[in-house]
Amino acid sequence: MKVWSYDDVAKHASRDDCYVVLYDKVYDVTDFLSDHPGGTQIILKYAGKDATSVFDPVHPPGTIEKHLPKEKHLGTVDTNTVPESLRKEREEQQREEQQRRENLPPLEQCLNLEDFRLVARQVMTPMAWAYYSSAADDLETYHENRAVFRRIWFRPRVLRNVRYVDPSTSILGHPSALPVYITATALGRLGHPDGEKNLTRAAARTGLIQMIPTLSSCSFEEIVNERTEAGKPTQFFQLYVNSDRNIVREMLRKAEAADIQALFITVDAPQLGRREQDMRMHFDDAGSSVQSSSGDEVSRDEGAARAISSFIDPGLDWDDAMWIKNQVRMPVLLKGVQCWEDALKAYDMGFAGCVLSNHGGRQLDFSRSGIEVLEEVVYELRKRGKAPGPSFQLFVDGGITRGTDVLKAIALGATAVGVGRPFIYAFSAYGADGVVRAVQILRDEIEMNMRLIGAPTLRDLVPEMVDVSALHNRGTTRGELPETNVLNPTGERKSHL
């Protein structure tokens, strides 16, 4: 194949003639420009240039092969022709990366999950931080997800023998060391080169179950194969349903072949949410080269979140969900149920359970917290002589950072809770070791608090042990929006979330 010089590639830098360099190879993306789910503009910014550094963390291996016809693969680039400016830019990036890592505290100084968030905020690239930490609109639901746990208090029992406490449980028939699973989160390689594989390793080392995301930035195969190396943790799969049902069928086939044990259909994201912090970061990144568009056209080029949204079918309905359920032998659950009516419907239609979730506050702002919905679902099910149990399990995710959070959900009827961002923060800073430590902290907190509540096993955690009288009393604040979520018209950007 032809060997290109960087200078020659640079001649193809327009909308009508657009080459890019990726991993030292040259591609003609002219025809692909308007099909790019992430928008045309971000590619045009790198027209005629090396785009590897921004392409790599958000595209799983095989992406180029899948989307760009063979004839657009034009050859390799001669690395000796790297222009001075690119070399300097790379050095600059390395220096920044190194600087961020210099102050990384020793792992054992992280004493709680919030610590990992603070460390990650220092260590991650601004773009990665913006993607992970951002949430919908004014972050009301994002903050509520944590605040709601502060409205649930304990009614502990004393003088029970708690010498031995056992926090292990069974999730959909699979043993789990804790009533906690690693939930699906997208684009893991934004935070760490090993991406979601860190989670697989940590799952194996701690006895937790991992839910693999559709939008991983490691490929599905990589994550599944990591399992063998790491020690066979149980894996579930989170499914975004593509409009093309053949693609869905293929995904399901692969999942069953790979010994995936349960399928979670995401139902709260017919369209991916607007996360303005993420969008603002993108503007920063695009910089002054973005030409001012007229007021008539909303820029479609809006951050990492929207770049990955074209693969999701907004027409997905209950019939589709049943169709999927009938395609597989493994249990199928709905992820993102937000009111008791839908949970009851899932129960009646034979789904294996629901994750009561608002997508980490990243979708509909003012959607209530999972645990508030949990209390409502259990109440309404019981009112109808139905109840969560082995054949219909309830899960909660969003905002969980403390062992007490976990125990509150269990006491109210959840089988387990999903933890997402804290584990991302942990591996972004410390790789798999960080996740393992985060899990150990959770276990330590859960065991201690089971002792202090007087519940030696999870079965002993009964609703009477929590006081939910203030559960619905969502706090309201007035005043300014969080500074991170509004435009700073003077130009200087405030520190992140």
Add this chain to the structure above:
Amino acid sequence: MKVWSYDDVAKHASRDDCYVVLYDKVYDVTDFLSDHPGGTQIILKYAGKDATSVFDPVHPPGTIEKHLPKEKHLGTVDTNTVPESLRKEREEQQREEQQRRENLPPLEQCLNLEDFRLVARQVMTPMAWAYYSSAADDLETYHENRAVFRRIWFRPRVLRNVRYVDPSTSILGHPSALPVYITATALGRLGHPDGEKNLTRAAARTGLIQMIPTLSSCSFEEIVNERTEAGKPTQFFQLYVNSDRNIVREMLRKAEAADIQALFITVDAPQLGRREQDMRMHFDDAGSSVQSSSGDEVSRDEGAARAISSFIDPGLDWDDAMWIKNQVRMPVLLKGVQCWEDALKAYDMGFAGCVLSNHGGRQLDFSRSGIEVLEEVVYELRKRGKAPGPSFQLFVDGGITRGTDVLKAIALGATAVGVGRPFIYAFSAYGADGVVRAVQILRDEIEMNMRLIGAPTLRDLVPEMVDVSALHNRGTTRGELPETNVLNPTGERKSHL
């Protein structure tokens, strides 16, 4: 007519002999001084001088002709005689204006309506900002108008086909692209030289309806004529009822002749509110030349808000409103209803609807928010076998800045919501383009959130989709008042609202 030098005009600078220059013409305003709705003092400040810069943005064309007899029009001023000091002042103003605009961010960086507020605060003159942003007393109602929406949460439904969502509706029989209209706000030219015409243009480009204010600073004719140029948007008219019913009759005649489609009688402003931020600005403007008045006399010279209040009849009652209703063929509604009893009365008396509103928090502090009243009105109407519908429509305005705000009001029974300040901020910074972008952002948010809530049309938005359990739980804060609303005794003024 006589040509004057600036020096000659300057000789008439006392209360007994007072000339001013406006648009290069000389006027004798001596006899008019005590009739000026904005107070004597503000004119005396410009006695013998050119007052164009402060006169222009708050008086529509034709004001002079209407109020000053022909014989007081004394001729033109020779622009070659402009004194050095005035020239410098004008240059200074231009420089300040330019400076404020220098940091204007590109329009596409405004991602939400709050952004426009922040940009406008930077860009507008302090006087314009004070007038638009100010509100009654301690701003309790002003803040509540936004805070109330944070107390209403969603109960979204999943797995509904939301591939196509349609946010369009019909307002009083007229199509509207969104369940949103541009509500009436006064003195648009304080923010932008084209004033309310910006709104007409934006209404045409976005398919919204514009409500024209009585106290526009473009003339009624200008705004109506702009419609033809811009593309025929539907227009409503907001009416302040003058004590002189002949003037009212003439206004109504003009409105019908101009094809206005509905009349909104303002009923919450028998007296215009005290807005202290606005009043303080006026003191600043008048500066040290204001002579200290005795404690016995409250200065009547209190900012832009009070300057326009003399045209409103404080004796207006239900009979008057019926009389107006009978003068016109178009539907007549009441704007500013604040409890269910009055809404019910309007229903029973055959009005076409009500705007549940507290005048943007600018009138009675501690009046409740429109949406809190909406919930009460719908409940009480239904209790009596009545309901909002095509022949009695309910609207809400005040504090709406997000698509979610709009959808909450619709779910609770409103036909549409009025948006005021955000559009003013948008055109003050970016002209009509700014308003168009603001509408597009709203549309984008509304469509996305209809998807996320599971409501493909506005009819699908039912009360069950919102959780209003905390609606009446108005937050209370204690502690210091907002710094902007109290006197700063050390003299240095804090940044605005």
Add this chain to the structure above:
Amino acid sequence: MKVWSYDDVAKHASRDDCYVVLYDKVYDVTDFLSDHPGGTQIILKYAGKDATSVFDPVHPPGTIEKHLPKEKHLGTVDTNTVPESLRKEREEQQREEQQRRENLPPLEQCLNLEDFRLVARQVMTPMAWAYYSSAADDLETYHENRAVFRRIWFRPRVLRNVRYVDPSTSILGHPSALPVYITATALGRLGHPDGEKNLTRAAARTGLIQMIPTLSSCSFEEIVNERTEAGKPTQFFQLYVNSDRNIVREMLRKAEAADIQALFITVDAPQLGRREQDMRMHFDDAGSSVQSSSGDEVSRDEGAARAISSFIDPGLDWDDAMWIKNQVRMPVLLKGVQCWEDALKAYDMGFAGCVLSNHGGRQLDFSRSGIEVLEEVVYELRKRGKAPGPSFQLFVDGGITRGTDVLKAIALGATAVGVGRPFIYAFSAYGADGVVRAVQILRDEIEMNMRLIGAPTLRDLVPEMVDVSALHNRGTTRGELPETNVLNPTGERKSHL
């Protein structure tokens, strides 16, 4: 009489031989030391010196004559012998006073009552500010007194003829221009040399009623006589009941002779409250000369508040109150009732009314606000077929700073409200003119808000016009105490309240 030099006086500066100079006269206070209600230490600090500057503002004329036998009046001091240090100290005080007054904003810039507080904080001496602004313990009740009004919202009526509004009323049979009276507050000369006489003048000029305090720093006679000069305002008298009933009888006789129209017995102060801000000020004043006391003895020398408390009978009970009631022809009311049970008892025992009050938050911290108690009292009275009316009137004081505050109390059943601190702040900064302006602002706010609520007279203000659903929802905060109320262990004092 003998003429002393300052040097000779200075020789008598011990506990066993203690002279002081007051108003250029020399007194032997050795025997009086332990009887001084304000404590021994404060006198000892001035032993052998001129104490006029600290004596004057807290002692009404005649105090020396009343408490010190003739033979202890030793003569005059030769003003030519004033020592250099005293002269410098006086100059320094004058300079400080002048400096504080330099930034005094023009009176017409005060737009609301809060403005007067902020101005007064700048202008008053730290000691006066500490005395007036301080409140009990952690200021919970002090802050609640204002916060409670933020929990009461209006339900205004529209389309009522409010061209003419009339805020006048009758208090205990006496006309009042507003439903507001000037309540009794102690030690007025701390803030202004004319002390309480400022209030008499303002009462006359505005048509309000003045309540004269027992602990005025002008003498009762001065205040009563000022009435004649100022124009005959109605005056009430607030009574602290002395343990010596002869003194009480004498006070009552003087009050009736002086044409006082009503008597308010203070019932919420059997012991004067601890106001730590005030106490800390005293330490500052006493400075490092205070010798460290052992842990066994609480210093009795605790600020202005405690210095005036010895004249109050802690044994006062219902029988005593009846006895007082029977001593006078004028109506007798109880000031400081804090629950419905006591209000009902007062009603049944034939008192003319109650002031529902917690003494401006200066006595029992966590006593509820007057208006919260008002709602409870009216409810309980009505439940028993009783009601407030001409023969049993209810009043509220504490925290009133806005016209809306006044109207809320009236709507809930009060005849009028008492205003204290705001008027003190007003005269401390501007003398009687300040109070007049404060009243005018209140009238302006009251009239406007009567218009906006749709109530042309006070009788039209009905309970249905306020929404008290959140009345009892007292906000709680957590976190640090107000900085002004705790010891600053590093020595530097934070700015006052």
Add this chain to the structure above:
Amino acid sequence: MKVWSYDDVAKHASRDDCYVVLYDKVYDVTDFLSDHPGGTQIILKYAGKDATSVFDPVHPPGTIEKHLPKEKHLGTVDTNTVPESLRKEREEQQREEQQRRENLPPLEQCLNLEDFRLVARQVMTPMAWAYYSSAADDLETYHENRAVFRRIWFRPRVLRNVRYVDPSTSILGHPSALPVYITATALGRLGHPDGEKNLTRAAARTGLIQMIPTLSSCSFEEIVNERTEAGKPTQFFQLYVNSDRNIVREMLRKAEAADIQALFITVDAPQLGRREQDMRMHFDDAGSSVQSSSGDEVSRDEGAARAISSFIDPGLDWDDAMWIKNQVRMPVLLKGVQCWEDALKAYDMGFAGCVLSNHGGRQLDFSRSGIEVLEEVVYELRKRGKAPGPSFQLFVDGGITRGTDVLKAIALGATAVGVGRPFIYAFSAYGADGVVRAVQILRDEIEMNMRLIGAPTLRDLVPEMVDVSALHNRGTTRGELPETNVLNPTGERKSHL
């Protein structure tokens, strides 16, 4: 015995050969390393060195003798051989100590209990401050303990004769000058060399009862003996139940022999809580010498709190408690009951009472406040025809800092309240004198507030005098955690709690 030089001791500084110097004596602790309740690492840090300064404040006299066999006592160290570095370190410590004490305000300037906290924060060593002030997890319960009292308001009665008020009471049959006792807190010598003996002295001087902690840093004997010297205050004993019942039996025997009057079994600490502030302090102390551990091992070396936790039996149950009850003649109570069910059980099983407590917020975060539980317990007991009384007394501790706090608990049915941290802060800064003053402040506040409430004796304090309508309305906040409780990833530590 052998005399060692410091240099010779320094040769034994490894895990396999570890000597330390304590009080100028040399010990071989090699075999003891893994048995040390406080962890191995803290000893290794001082291997071969003088550890007296860190050993002394957390180990009562006799600790070495009890735990280290005679043959490991190797002799004395020659103090002439003290190395230069140690001498300097000691000087440095002395200088720091002196510096902290320099700004100590005179005791009489402490006007409330909060003042002592602020002073102590300045004066104590960072390690002592961290140990005393720290609490579990996110400090929710810690803050709630104080916040709850702000949700309870008074309904005072007026016109009751309160000339004489009597705040004395009887606790378990023993007279107490106030309804307050000095509750048990561990490691008193961290704050002051005389440790818990300060409390014994203050108890004697003020007429309060002292509860002696199991984990005192003075020995039990020292504290008991101090009683004789100080004047015979009543003493109770707080018991952590050791897994070895022989040790328990011995403790009980000693207690009875020492004339202890009541036994309080701690039931809320089957495992000692994680207090991260304390743990972080430890990291700081250990400094950079801590080698980075792998993610797989949670450091067991976690601050003072965890160092003392191995003596507590996590298997303690109701039968054990009954067994203890039967071992002694004195009344036995349960300390740390947190719901009415357990209080009722204690009542039915014949215990003499309960302390409703959450261990000062140091154990289970989100355990409710003692006073909230009190209201519930009294209600549920009464519902069953049972009630607190002489034979079953209820106590509350946690968060009490004001006389009003005490009176609220008494009105709701408590016999007395326990005060812990405030007295520690008081003696850490001022020794026993500080505690005496703190008690006097409490007495002063209690007496005054009894007057202001209208209750001359504690029996007059009835439930009707408090308004608990907001009791359960636990405030929620959202937003950042307290800065002191999270890792500061940039390395610089923020000021303490």
